[in-house]
Amino acid sequence: MSQQNNTTQAAKPGKKSQAINRLMDALPPHAVEAEESLLGSILIDASVLNDVQLIIQSGDDFFKKANGSIYTIMIELNNGALKTVDIVQLKQMLEDRNLLEAVGGMDYLVKIAEAVPSAASASHYARLVKEKSVVRQLIAAAGEILQDAYTNPEDPQEILSEAERRIFSIAQQSEQRHAEKLDELLTVAIEQLEANDGKLITGVATGYPMLDEVTSGLQKGEMVIIAARPSMGKT
Structure with a gap:
């Protein structure tokens, strides 16, 4: 009876490990529709980028790489001489960077331009995109912490310190900034x-x-x- 209990107890960690592996291999949380709606909002009214950039500072927060590339170009255009973003300029700069086909071509730009009727909800879409990005970063950090715990079990304090650093870094990035008058x-x-x-x-x-x-x-x-x-x- 005792041997059977020991066998059962020994099997449990293995089952947990398999469950963890399945979770780590699953498709991470994302909001592609919100990403497209956000990009569409910017094409409708580029002025919303001022508020959006307080929430999303770079294209790395986008799950779909094409959307992240488009967002990065939009920021560059908005910071450029014309201080505006439109589909013609966007297409041209993507072509200049050899990125147009990679993001889905002109058809995809038209698709995101028609994704929303107005730019009124741009900040809402930005928060959705950012929230999913934070969760993905937490999942990645959890995987790294798990790996550290398995490969370096003799130094739990070092593992804790590194875990704190990773989580704190994500917390800092997820803080929403606010524009203030000089x-x-x-x-x-x-x-x-x-x-x-x-x-x-x-x-x-x-x-x-x-x-x-x-x-x-x-x-x-x-x-x-x-x-x-x-x-x-x-x-």
């Missing part, structure tokens, strides 16, 4: 300088003079993460 920022900065009245420490002092000199203390609204190799004195 005059408002300057007003806040001036008020802070006046309130500071010449003091070096503007936040909460840590008690470590060199650290306080670099950071000006722990600032309100900041998330401070202390990172270092194991056994270096973080605690």
Whole structure:
């Protein structure tokens, strides 16, 4: 009876590993329709790119490589001399980069141009695309952490430190940025300088003079993460 239980217990990890492998091999979460709708929105009204770029900074967030390439070109066009994006310019630049056929040709550009009736929901589509991108990055990070745990089980602290670094990196990238007016920022900065009245420490002092000199203390609204190799004195 005991031998049978041991056999059953030994079999469980194998089944879990198979389940994990199936998950890792599955098609990652994606929102291709949202990607196409977002690109279509930009073709309708390129001004939405100002808000969209606060959510999606690069074409790497797109699941479909063709859509990522198109988005990258759109950003370049919007940052160019004409400061606008239209299907003619887009086609020409894709041709110049030998990318037109790779993204699906003119037929695909027409398809995305007709994907939505207006650009009103561009930010909504951008958030959908970004959310799926974050989940895919988390899946990839989980796979790397799993591999580290199997290949380097003797050093769990190193595995934990690397896992923290990967997850924190994804969290930083997924933070939505907000555009702020320069005059408002300057007003806040001036008020802070006046309130500071010449003091070096503007936040909460840590008690470590060199650290306080670099950071000006722990600032309100900041998330401070202390990172270092194991056994270096973080605690």
